[in-house]
Amino acid sequence: MIVTVTPNTALDVTYTVDGLRCGDVHRVSDVRSRAGGKGVNVARVLHALGADVRAILTAGGATGTAVVDDLTAVGVAADVVPIARETRRTTTVLADDGSVTLLNEPGPRLDGDEWQAFAAAVRSRNADVLVCSGSLPPGAGGYAELLGGTPSILDTSGDALLAGLAGRPSVVKPNADELREVTGLRDPVAAAAELRKAGAGAVVVSLGAEGLLAVTPSGSWHAAPSTVLRGNTTGAGDAVVAALALGLSRAEAWPDILRRAVALSGAAVLGPLAGDVDLAHYHREQGLVAVRARPEAHRTDSPDTP
Amino acid sequence: MIVTVTPNTALDVTYTVDGLRCGDVHRVSDVRSRAGGKGVNVARVLHALGADVRAILTAGGATGTAVVDDLTAVGVAADVVPIARETRRTTTVLADDGSVTLLNEPGPRLDGDEWQAFAAAVRSRNADVLVCSGSLPPGAGGYAELLGGTPSILDTSGDALLAGLAGRPSVVKPNADELREVTGLRDPVAAAAELRKAGAGAVVVSLGAEGLLAVTPSGSWHAAPSTVLRGNTTGAGDAVVAALALGLSRAEAWPDILRRAVALSGAAVLGPLAGDVDLAHYHREQGLVAVRARPEAHRTDSPDTP
Secondary structure: EEEEEEEOOOEEEEEEEOOOOOOHHHEEEEEEEEEEEEHHHHHEEEEEOOOOOOEEEEEEEEHHHHHHHHHHOOOOEEEEEEEOOOOOEEEEEEOOOOOOOEOOOOOOOOOOHHHHHHHHHOOOOOEEEEOOOOOOOOOOOOOHHOOOOEEEEEEOHHHHHHHHHHOOEEEEEEHHHHHHHHHOOHHHHHHHHHHOOOOOOOEEEEHHHHEEEEEOOOOOEEEOOOOOOOOOOOHHHHHHHHHHHHHHHHOHHHHHHHHHHHHHHHHHHHOOOOOOOOOOHHHHHHOOOOEEEEOHHHOOOOOOOO | EEEEEEEEOEEEEEEEOOOOOOOOOEEEEEEEEEEHHHHHHHHHHHHHHHEEEEEEEEHHHHHHHHHHHHHHOOOOOOEEOOOOOEEEEEEEEEEEEOOOEEOOOOOOOOOOOHHHHHHHHHOOOOOOEEEEEEEOOOOOOOOOOOOOOEEEEEEEEEHHHHHHHHHOOOOOEEHHHHHHHHHHOOOOOHHHHHHHHHOEHHHHHHHHOOOEEEEEOOEEEEEOOOOOOOOOHHHHHHHHHHHHHHHHHHHHHHHHHHHHHHHHHHHHOOOOOOOOHHHHHHHHOOOOOOEOEEEEEOOOOOOOOO
């Protein structure tokens, strides 16, 4: 079973407006809301692919209830750790000019032993692959406390990423900006090597429309999509993580994992909301992704599976 | 007792961000939420002034519960008519450049006999002054069904305003744009006369920083503030309505009512959120408002109280 953990759950609300103009009054023509937070989105994608997945998440207040109700309706298996404070909301404003503007509330502080209860819930599930995604709310411990022993993916940024490396995650998945921020290095290959030295098994860097760069114990690859897609990129990183988790759970070779990840990322861009994927695109694109071994790859050990 | 009615209740959420940039991701630094909808705001202002006021409102779902909890906490007396659908939210985004951007969800449709239950709740209170404020949600009847017999103020726009005139409200309070929209006339004095012909007793037009224009059975006046204030103008119209309601309930003369209304409007601009008023400004400004009878005033009947 793949287990995703979401300590900083959100109710993702999507507003549709004619156009967003700073200083104006806008009539929202459409309101949709669904369970969110990066780990929840990863679980939603894996559920859509038929994978055996369970989401572990915090939930508090009326917003937390709305999150849990949505997961129940969709059929995503979830372990809910109740918290005293109200779950946050994120609001995505879609305007008819195609712009996407996000307003993210701060996460509610975890009180008392809520973090310990959360960590215990994660440990009790004995995941085959553990996915730690997203930011940590105030009062949380670190991802390193959850990682260790199990094949795992860490997808977070800043201090949460740096501290999480002590847990020796199998894969970390920063985007280019996040990678530069934590290493101070502009060259993604050199920066990825730094993260590997600090504890990451493999580093998969999302390069937006240019695809993925993977620096792994068995080599380095660049995987590029067949075409540049227009759409909502909010959930694309979570789709990459879902593909990585599926690949780890099946012990696939890196080129195969990367094909799946690029295809699923594109399928998420075409999905209307974060966590939705266009399955037709996913299946079609897997045969079209170009994966090239990078010349600077230096094998540091022998296996060609992660 | 003054009774305010709010068929289209809202939870007013205020977000503070560094700056609002279309297409960007924003971290919300502060989240505040409170009961809203124009009638609720009017009740909040009157409660702050110590007036005997009761709010009648619809409430549904978790958002409706949050609205009722807030009114209870503030101490505003309320009759709540439960509805099946979720109460809407309005989100005000305050940026540090001073800009104020609003995102207003559509109101939830009233189902079955919810409107009848609402109208019955209004009638059962036998108000001394009835305040009908704000938009009508889908499925609602019209304000004309609530008005009649009682001294009343109608503060709405478009079709809801035009249809409401059949209830012969004592006062309507459009702003200049709303007045132009419903009459097609650019001259506010001529437009106000049209609304009076159609059923309004008096018309008080809010002119923004230029104050108020009142066209009444006993004459016409212009009331101007002593100074132009900078702040949140969202609740200023509701403060004007609160002042008008207090004036009607005390049968004050129009110049006195207008002094109070301009002062309270300014006090609302200085309040941090819609429904808050700066009482020091209110008391100081009442002596400074300039009220001038307008030469084009033609008395249509004798009393100099509304």
